[in-house]
Amino acid sequence: MKSNYAVLLIAIPLLVAFLQPLFSLINKRLTKWVTFLTIGFNFIYSLKLLNYVMANGAQIAIIGNWKPPFGINLYLSPFSMLFATIIYFVALIVLLVYLIDKPTEVDDRMSIATLLMVMASGAITLTGDIFNMFVFVEILSISTVILISFNNKGISFKGAFRYIVLASLGSSMLLLAIGFIYGSLGTLNLASIAYRFNLLNPVYASVIVFLFMAGIMVEAELFPFNAWVPEAYKGSKSYLNALLSGVVGTTGIYVLFRMFITIFGSGQNHIQVIGSVNFNAVIIVIGVLTTLIGEFSALSQKDIKKILAFSSMAQMGIIAVTIGVANMNSINAGIFHLINHAFSKSLLFIVAFPIINIVGSANIDKWEGLGRKNIFLAIAFAIGSFGLIGIPFFNGFWSKMMIVESVVSAGGWMYLVIGTILLSALVETFYFFRIIFKLFVDKKIESTYSVHIFIYLAILILSIIVIYIGIKPSFLATYIHKAAIDLVDKSHYISTVLGVIK
Amino acid sequence: MISNILLYTMIAAVISFALGQKLKAVRWSFSALFLGYVGFQLYGLYGQWGMVETHNIFSLGSINFSLNFGITKLGWFFAFFTTIINIMIWIFSIVKNMNEKEERGINFLWILLAGSNLAIFFSVDWITFFIAWEIMTWTSFFIITPGWKNSFKAANWYFILSMFGAYAMLVGIWWLYATPAIHTLNIASSIALLAKLSITAPGTVGIIIALFVLSFFAKSAVFPFHPWPAEAHAEAPDDFSPYLSGIMIKYGLYGILLFIVPLFIQIMKVNPNIAMVNGIPVYSYILAWFGAITAVLGTYLAIVSNDMKKLAAYSTVSNIGYAVTSMFILSSAGVTGGLFHVVNHAVFKSAIFLSLGAVKFRTHEREMHKLGGLATKMPITFLTFLLGIIAAAGIPPLNGYASKWIIYQALLSGHFPFLTTMIFLASTGAFLYLFRALHSIFLGQLPRKFNNVKEVPFLMQIPMILGILSMLGIGYAPGIVLKPIGLAVKAMGLTPMTVENTLMVGKLSSINTAVVSSTFIGAFFFAFAFYLIGKKRHHVEPLDNYTAGQDPEEFGLTPELYHFALKFYEPVKNIFRPIEEKLNIKNYYRALVRNANSFGATLSEMFKLSGAGSSMIFVLGLVVIILAGWML
Amino acid sequence: MIxxxxxxxxxxxxxxxxxxMGIGRKYTARIQRRYGPPFWQAFIDVTKLFSKQSLSHNWIMDFxxxxxxxxxxxxILFMPIGPWHFFSLMNGNIVIIMYFMxxxxxxxxxxVSASGNPNSTIGISRALTLMVGYEIPFVIAVIGLIFVSKSSLLGTMVSxxxxxIMNWNIIKYPFGFIAVEMALQAMLGEKPFDVITAPSEIASGPMVELSGKMMGLAFLQHAAQIFLETGIVVNLFLGGANNIWEFFLKQFVLFILSLTVNAISPRFKFEDAVKWLWTWPTVFALIQLLIIILT
Amino acid sequence: MIQTSTKDLHDSGFEKVLNFFRKRSMWMLHYCTGCGAMELPPTMTTRWDMERFGIGPMATPRQADLLLITGYLSIKSLKRVIRTYEQMQDPKWVIGFGSCTINGGIYYDSYTVINRLSDYIPVDLTIEGCMPRPEAIMTGFQTLMDAIQKGEAVGYKKYKENYEWYKKNQDSVLGRTEPVFTSSEVKK
Structure with a gap:
């Protein structure tokens, strides 16, 4: 099975995206079905690739058979394929809901935007070339802006505007960093950058890393660059938020993982201090600040979309901390938590969509008594939040245990870090239990909105996954273990891409 | 063997949830029968000490997660007596739920809770213990608030404190695992290794103990966390409060007996240069003082409370205080006394709460001054409550006295004068509020609206009668319960007290409980002989009372007005008023909650700032991050 | 036989x-320069009460x-009376006595509260609060003695x-005796502390609804209580007795001491009674305890 | 000193033995109306000391044997006296102080005062005098004690025997006083 066909994962969605206007002429609903099918194809194909890569190690897909480090190559490794598959899977589930959402006149533009977004995030995980990554980051931010301003109300424009400002700031910094790298190292291929990075003079290197981080932190919703999160999530439809947090957030964190541990880092277990700046501490402080701000501001919110937005920001912060700690257990924990978060957060967003329609508003005070009306949605919401909080036998529990273990074993001022994280986890447990309690309050709710079978299907699939990972996480553990090894093994990365250690 | 008991509990929970709304009686009787079966199985397990079952779930990085259950003497003892009491309570709730609107979820969650209750007592390693602890926390949260608005505030106080404790324990567990000298999840071996570590690194051992003690104290409502039971037990459904205050509040004590007390004993043996006071480590003496303060505070708050379930909840807090104090004396009499008091308290407190539930079932009233004179209307409930408060006050013929006597033996023989005074002050104070409850609910004038109150149905009376019998039985022959306790105490490395069926031998003196009870019965007949002299007494209406010659009807005097129950201990409140203003734990907690909310509000405002404001925050953020990079 | x-x-x-009680009433009368009733007056009162018609509101009142x-x-069975002791094993266990009381x-x-009269319930709430009041100094003093005599049995303390006289506890631990003496005053419900049966305020407190036989039983209980409480203090501090009459004499001396205070002192306001009990006698008891601990 | 108890209802046999104890310890509930109450403290204190005979004040009717009506009785206070008398336990006696209880005394013609107390409750002994001095009270007590010993002071039995007659007299007078709250107000 030639691994070069992997480029299809990027090519086909691009092609279909440009053909969308044609399909919309034939039939408005066709565009939705086409998007769904292409992402479906992507998911199945990436699953096959994942199993192939798991079996016989990392592969490269060369485009236009220019040998790296000159041509562009895709790096297919357990780590990248795992995340590509998860992104496509989450997108598939969200599109399942998007299929049956009531048609609007901007449907074709929306399908293009979602296709581009999912393609771009999939491509970022696979690409082996830094400029290629920049291009896809650009596509990602543009399509996110379109998605955010989807139901063209005032609030979504406000969110979209804030996002554009921050995204453009971020991508310009990213471009600057790539320029510096190209100027100093003369290469754009990630592997060769990794190979030559420690030859740079440290101060110069730390400037590059800072600029690069600034670019990526917008997608990863980390502290200074996440001012856009509340408005953006409030503006867009709640199931599309699942895309925002599940897909875009995961990609952002993926890039941080890849760049900090494999490319800029020393690989084996610690990112050494680049220049006089200890980047471990930088990422940990970012993570802790994001978690603290995310959890406490969610505490005082009444709007479910804002609460879930802040909560996803906080979870990203926790995962950033595991990147900062960077010992073997913490990387495993970070990957596991990222996967768990993707599933349970998208489950929560998808469950929130029918509930908002039934209740008529996103304000949780109005949600009282929903459990009495539609028990399935209430239980699904409870499963999602249990998964996120980390109640035993739900998926978040195991990753939270590993996070605590890894951070505590790092010792020193890490106890302060784990203290803040657990304090914010306590706050998160409180406001999720407050919502769950409101669902089961003894009150009557009348509403005519009937929930479509596809939504039930999507919720069912995600709930089963959340519970299955909770009860028997061993199948996922093998994937995560292989991915962590691949992430940490820098020399293997370089040798597979560049053929031989130069 | 244990794991398939737990499996059956899961299945039973689902089956009982599946039973329809109409089959309420079937649901509750099915769960009671099921628990009876579990109790029988547990009885069969007696004696198979040390049998361990492991199920490994998965391993990632350097940790492999596995659930392993084992039977320890302490664990079996707690599991068995909690299951028996749970069966008693479920018989009570069969009838209660038949006549009242029932929340279907409660039964499902309660069976899960019973399962996690067993899992806690049978868990051998910290991961299983923590999993069972968390399941128990969230299931009990949803049972306390089955959709009732006002009980949410009450329950979430309980929930935050227990989750706070649970996270503290989580850090403690992984700290144990992360320190290279210990690096184990098994509870027993972690005690031994930790004791050895205390020689080289007393600081870390101190912090780890503090983390665990924090979590156990939060769950058992000891001093700084004592206000939550009052709200949680009062607002919980009437048949769940006996479970809450009979069993749920004992998990902290189980944790202490499982880990902290044996650890202190090991440290005393292994580590020569530990700071000792009065023959025990300083830490344990301070923690004993926490127990004593809880006892006195619980008593004071119970004296001034006017809601009957709040009163019973505060009395639970103060009884927990006795148990904690006597456990941290680390003498064999202390630990036996504490353990025995835990059992006795579970028995008489669930009897008290069952009778309060029966009163609320009939009168739907919880404020004590609105009740009164129910003794003649509900004799069995009155008798249970009377014997319950006699046991709670620790008065001889009943079981409360036996454990209090052992606690006093421990305190006095261990030369703790001020602790004994505090405990004695608390137990005499206990007599105050217990009598107040008896008077305000059962004696005094019967309000007119309760004229046609009948006794509770027979099925509800069975658990109450069982409660009476067990109180009298343990009071008469405490040996039955003290023998298994002796085994548990020996497992901790202390010599158990010499005990026959009715004789308890302590250091300072010994007591034959059978003789004490028969003296009381003999004295009663002696008094009855005097009662027979003279004319037969004639019956008089309750309102035909001395009212300084004024005819009540003309005076506009109704039984409700004539029943003195509202500000019963106003003088006590006046004496302690100045102290109460200054040092009030509840205001401290409310202030904490207010600050958290306002901190959250300001942060979320930050995201709504316009251009200038948000860019200022942005720059500030960058500066902090870059500084962190350089400085750390 | 038993x-x-x-x-x-x-x-x-x-x-x-x-x-x-009879001699006490005679003694108080003589202090008030009155002739006073014959010393067997109490027996007459009891027989009169038992001969009267009595009433009760419900079975709980009788019970x-x-x-x-x-x-x-x-x-009383648990307390050693001079040389007599009922139980050899539990001869005067102070903890049992305090809880049995x-x-x-x-x-x-x-x-009394089953009678439903507010006066009686106010009386009872005062009685219980006062009980907490006098238990503290009494317990602190007793703890001191237990530490010294290494056993909580009155029998061993007496031996x-x-x-x-020199090794009576009253000589060895005078502060303890003062504290217990003050507490005894409140235990017996004598004048400065008779807030419980305050005739003028709450119409003889708990005994409002008791008539005839019931009042007789309450009367006998009060008599037995005097015997018991003075007996405990005698065993604790005055070294018990090796014959009965010496024991009764010592009890009588204590009773007369408290009656003298009773005859000449007014009544405390209720809160002040409890506050007073928690200050003066407790201070003495604490001094005694510190002395015992330090030496 | 007018003794009004009838001879034929007197006690017999064992009751007489008990009467010795009842005589020697009479607990007194004084209904201090009018000006008679002033005479009681001297009889209690040092000079006359009624406690010699076991007579002492008691706070509640339940415990008292002796009811002293120490002066005139208005109709409203008669209602209280009747209720207190009925709350007292057998054997009980009533002593009326001064001429106001015998024939209304100086207030005989007032519309509010009742003239003859013995019409409404059985009076065992009345001590005449416009307020009898302590010596008179002491001798009164002596006579009552002798009557009790002889078993003749049986006013309480007389009250039970002809209860309707007493009730008729009482209602004839009490009918004129309206109760403070009508029964309807109380019941709601």
């Missing part, structure tokens, strides 16, 4: 108690009064004090 001994104990307590009287008589007060409280 039953006979039991009845013997019960009757000695009642007779001696009533005798003390309560009986339990009260039974509690106090039961406690609470049966007496619980029974009386329950019986330690035998042999001459």
């Amino acid at each position: 039953v006979l001994k039991f009845i013997g104990y019960g009757f000695t307590a009642i007779i001696i108690g009533l005798l003390f 309560g009064i009986l339990m009260g009287f039974a509690g106090i008589v039961g406690t 609470t049966i007496g007060s619980l029974g009386m409280a329950m019986g 330690l004090q035998s042999g001459g």
Whole structure:
């Protein structure tokens, strides 16, 4: 099975995206079905690739058979394929809901935007070339802006505007960093950058890393660059938020993982201090600040979309901390938590969509008594939040245990870090239990909105996954273990891409 | 063997949830029968000490997660007596739920809770213990608030404190695992290794103990966390409060007996240069003082409370205080006394709460001054409550006295004068509020609206009668319960007290409980002989009372007005008023909650700032991050 | 045989108690320069009460009064009276005595509050709060003694004090005795602390609804209580006695001491009574305890 | 000193033995109306000391044997006296102080005062004098004690025997006083 066909994962969605206007002429609903099918194809194909890569190690897909480090190559490794598959899977589930959402006149533009977004995030995980990554980051931010301003109300424009400002700031910094790298190292291929990075003079290197981080932190919703999160999530439809947090957030964190541990880092277990700046501490402080701000501001919110937005920001912060700690257990924990978060957060967003329609508003005070009306949605919401909080036998529990273990074993001022994280986890447990309690309050709710079978299907699939990972996480553990090894093994990365250690 | 008991509990929970709304009686009787079966199985397990079952779930990085259950003497003892009491309570709730609107979820969650209750007592390693602890926390949260608005505030106080404790324990567990000298999840071996570590690194051992003690104290409502039971037990459904205050509040004590007390004993043996006071480590003496303060505070708050379930909840807090104090004396009499008091308290407190539930079932009233004179209307409930408060006050013929006597033996023989005074002050104070409850609910004038109150149905009376019998039985022959306790105490490395069926031998003196009870019965007949002299007494209406010659009807005097129950201990409140203003734990907690909310509000405002404001925050953020990079 | 001994104990307590009350009334009368009733007046009062018609509101009132009287008589068995002691094993276990006495007060409280009269319930709430008041100094002093005599049995305490006045506890631990003496004043419900049966404020407190036979039983309970409480203090501090009459004499001396205070002092306001009990006697008891701990 | 108890209802046999104790310890509930109450403290204190005979004040009717009506009785206070008398336990006696209880005394013609107390409750002994001095009270007590000993002071039995007659007299007078709250107000 030639691994070069992997480029299809990027090519086909691009092609279909440009053909969308044609399909919309034939039939408005066709565009939705086409998007769904292409992402479906992507998911199945990436699953096959994942199993192939798991079996016989990392592969490269060369485009236009220019040998790296000159041509562009895709790096297919357990780590990248795992995340590509998860992104496509989450997108598939969200599109399942998007299929049956009531048609609007901007449907074709929306399908293009979602296709581009999912393609771009999939491509970022696979690409082996830094400029290629920049291009896809650009596509990602543009399509996110379109998605955010989807139901063209005032609030979504406000969110979209804030996002554009921050995204453009971020991508310009990213471009600057790539320029510096190209100027100093003369290469754009990630592997060769990794190979030559420690030859740079440290101060110069730390400037590059800072600029690069600034670019990526917008997608990863980390502290200074996440001012856009509340408005953006409030503006867009709640199931599309699942895309925002599940897909875009995961990609952002993926890039941080890849760049900090494999490319800029020393690989084996610690990112050494680049220049006089200890980047471990930088990422940990970012993570802790994001978690603290995310959890406490969610505490005082009444709007479910804002609460879930802040909560996803906080979870990203926790995962950033595991990147900062960077010992073997913490990387495993970070990957596991990222996967768990993707599933349970998208489950929560998808469950929130029918509930908002039934209740008529996103304000949780109005949600009282929903459990009495539609028990399935209430239980699904409870499963999602249990998964996120980390109640035993739900998926978040195991990753939270590993996070605590890894951070505590790092010792020193890490106890302060784990203290803040657990304090914010306590706050998160409180406001999720407050919502769950409101669902089961003894009150009557009348509403005519009937929930479509596809939504039930999507919720069912995600709930089963959340519970299955909770009860028997061993199948996922093998994937995560292989991915962590691949992430940490820098020399293997370089040798597979560049053929031989130069 | 244990794991398939737990499996059956899961299945039973689902089956009982599946039973329809109409089959309420079937649901509750099915769960009671099921628990009876579990109790029988547990009885069969007696004696198979040390049998361990492991199920490994998965391993990632350097940790492999596995659930392993084992039977320890302490664990079996707690599991068995909690299951028996749970069966008693479920018989009570069969009838209660038949006549009242029932929340279907409660039964499902309660069976899960019973399962996690067993899992806690049978868990051998910290991961299983923590999993069972968390399941128990969230299931009990949803049972306390089955959709009732006002009980949410009450329950979430309980929930935050227990989750706070649970996270503290989580850090403690992984700290144990992360320190290279210990690096184990098994509870027993972690005690031994930790004791050895205390020689080289007393600081870390101190912090780890503090983390665990924090979590156990939060769950058992000891001093700084004592206000939550009052709200949680009062607002919980009437048949769940006996479970809450009979069993749920004992998990902290189980944790202490499982880990902290044996650890202190090991440290005393292994580590020569530990700071000792009065023959025990300083830490344990301070923690004993926490127990004593809880006892006195619980008593004071119970004296001034006017809601009957709040009163019973505060009395639970103060009884927990006795148990904690006597456990941290680390003498064999202390630990036996504490353990025995835990059992006795579970028995008489669930009897008290069952009778309060029966009163609320009939009168739907919880404020004590609105009740009164129910003794003649509900004799069995009155008798249970009377014997319950006699046991709670620790008065001889009943079981409360036996454990209090052992606690006093421990305190006095261990030369703790001020602790004994505090405990004695608390137990005499206990007599105050217990009598107040008896008077305000059962004696005094019967309000007119309760004229046609009948006794509770027979099925509800069975658990109450069982409660009476067990109180009298343990009071008469405490040996039955003290023998298994002796085994548990020996497992901790202390010599158990010499005990026959009715004789308890302590250091300072010994007591034959059978003789004490028969003296009381003999004295009663002696008094009855005097009662027979003279004319037969004639019956008089309750309102035909001395009212300084004024005819009540003309005076506009109704039984409700004539029943003195509202500000019963106003003088006590006046004496302690100045102290109460200054040092009030509840205001401290409310202030904490207010600050958290306002901190959250300001942060979320930050995201709504316009251009200038948000860019200022942005720059500030960058500066902090870059500084962190350089400085750390 | 045991039953006979039991009845013997019960009757000695009642007779001696009533005798003390009669002589006490004579003694108070003589302080007030009155002739005063004959010393067997208490016996007459009791027989008169038992001959009168009596009433009760419900069965709990009867049960309560009986339990009260039974509690106090039961406690007397645990106390060594001079050389007599009923139980060899539990000869005067101070913890049992203190808790058995609470049966007496619980029974009386329950019986009286079943009558439903607010005066009686106010009286009971005062009685219980006062009980907490005087228990503290009493317990601190007793703890001191237990530490010294290494056992909580009155029998052993008495044997330690035998042999001459010099090693009576009153001499060895004077502060403890002062504290217990003040507490005794409140235990007996004598004048400065008779807030419980304050005739002018709450119409004889708990005994409002008791008539005829019930009042008789309450009267006997009070008599037995005098005998018991003075007996405990005698065993604790005055070294018990090796013959009965010496024991009764010592009890009588204590009773007369508290009666003198009773005859000449007004009544405390209720909160002040409890506050006073928690300051003066407790201070003395604490001094005594510190002395015992430090030496 | 007018003794009004009838001879034929007197006690017999064992009751007489008990009467010795009842005589020697009479507990007194004084209904201090009018000006008679002033005479009681001297009889209690040092000079006359009624406690010699076991007579002492008691706070509640339940415990008292002796009811002293120490002066005139208005109709409203008669209602209280009747209720207190009925709350007392057998055997109980009533002593009326001064001429106001015998024939209304100086207030005989007032519309509010009742003239003859013995019409409404059985009076065992009345001590005449417009307020009898302590010596008179002491001799009164002596006579009552002798009557009790002889078993003739049986006013309480007389009250039970002809209860309707007493009730008729009482209602004839009490009918004129309206209760403070009508029964309807109380019941709601």
